[in-house]
Amino acid sequence: MTARQERLARLLMPWLTLGVLLLAWELACILFDVPEIIAPRPSRVFEVAVQRWDLLLRFCLETLWTTLIGFALAIGFGLLLGLAIGASPFVYAGLYPLLIAFNAIPKVAIVPILMIWVGIGALPAVITAFVISFVPIVVNVATGLATIEPEMRDLLRSLGASNWEILTKVGIPRAMPYLFASLKVAATLAFVGSVLSETVGGNRGIGFLMLSASARNDSATTFAGLFAIAIMGVGVYAVCALIERRMTRWAFRGELVR
């Protein structure tokens, strides 16, 4: 295989895998005569998605916006908190255990509380997307800061650099690859958060659409919603990965991550 063919093959691989999986699913449904209400055939899901694309798109966009706002808040807050935790042993000692405890709480449990506080609508979904996705960002950014080579710190200290200068000249650039690595995890988590909130109680978004479709035993639409979330998740992930490659090219000199 030439290099060009190899690249082409690598690009085609995920589509091929997807195609094979869907085909197996389709055949299994026909072979075992699975009722549509239990598991609709992928072709049915596709058919419904095409029929109701305007409806799906509207609900998808609602979810996408709430997710992105929650995700953006998580990036800002996670970055600041991560820097504080990584830079100061006191902040670390004080906040880290609480952060772990908070992360252990199933977020589905806080949605009803949020609804009491802020009502239904977009806001609880934004908040849920935020709280579910900021922890990995904090942990990663703090790790990036904490693992600065001691020699690099010594070098700057011997030049008379202030702690602030050490943070801006070494700490933050050093933490960037860690930040972007966490964004790829956090982006997909943010979708989990917003859809969770929409499903537990809401009147908008793809989660709400799926819930009401399944209440009508319309499982094809429910599955179409699932696929839509997956596609949006991959899309946001791809954007994060692209920005990562542009911003921290130096960290990928081994070309390990694509």
Next chain:
Amino acid sequence: MPPAASPLVELKNVSLAYGEGRDATLALGDATMSIAQGEFVAVVGPSGCGKSTLMKLVTGLIAPTSGEVRVRDARVTGPIRGVGMAFQNSTLMPWRTTRDNVMLPLEVVEPHKRRLRTDRAFYFDKAQKLLASVGLGEFGDKYPWQLSGGMQQRANVCRALIHEPQILMLDEPFGALDAFTREELWGILQQLWLERRFTAVLVTHDLREAVFLADTVYVMSRRPGRIVKIRTVDLPRPRRLETTFTPAFVDIVHELRERIQLEHA
């Protein structure tokens, strides 16, 4: 070179222990040194003898457990100004180009820090000239990880010198390099020193390197490190690679080797 009347760096009965109480290990015991302005000093000794500790003490990165470190006749209590440092690990920042790495001290050290924005062209030129003087003139825009190990160490030395420090601290800067590259860099470092006459402290375990570069070689004992021998090297400068094969040079290396051998006995 005979020590001047008032030395630039002075260590008086300095010792340093890491840890506290029963766990404390003495890294450096009762070191007394005196380094003149413009002198090139090398510190050699068995590994783990506290050579690097000595360097951190002189720059004020750590405080001595007992004794006193004085620089320019003032007691050192925190990181001192006007120092350049280079380590074995080049610690160049992978997210900066080689030239931006070399220019890093200018962003931190006064008065350059204040002038950097307005005199950008001047400093850019200065960095370019320094890089060219070590044979890296065309590599300023490359990233450190695109350079070979020897080139990285040259850039590392440039970064330690760009702000024209009075004191240059070198902690086994060529330790990770192959013999040919190392010898080539001795020549480059000597040339820079002859031109600028900064005070240099070189920590190394390569005796030939110490004798080639230094005016005075301090030999340290095993941990806890003590200074057990001071040897003046009065070979004429500039020393060349051929110098290292002359009897005078070889004799000094042998003399130092024998003293260190005692430590391993």
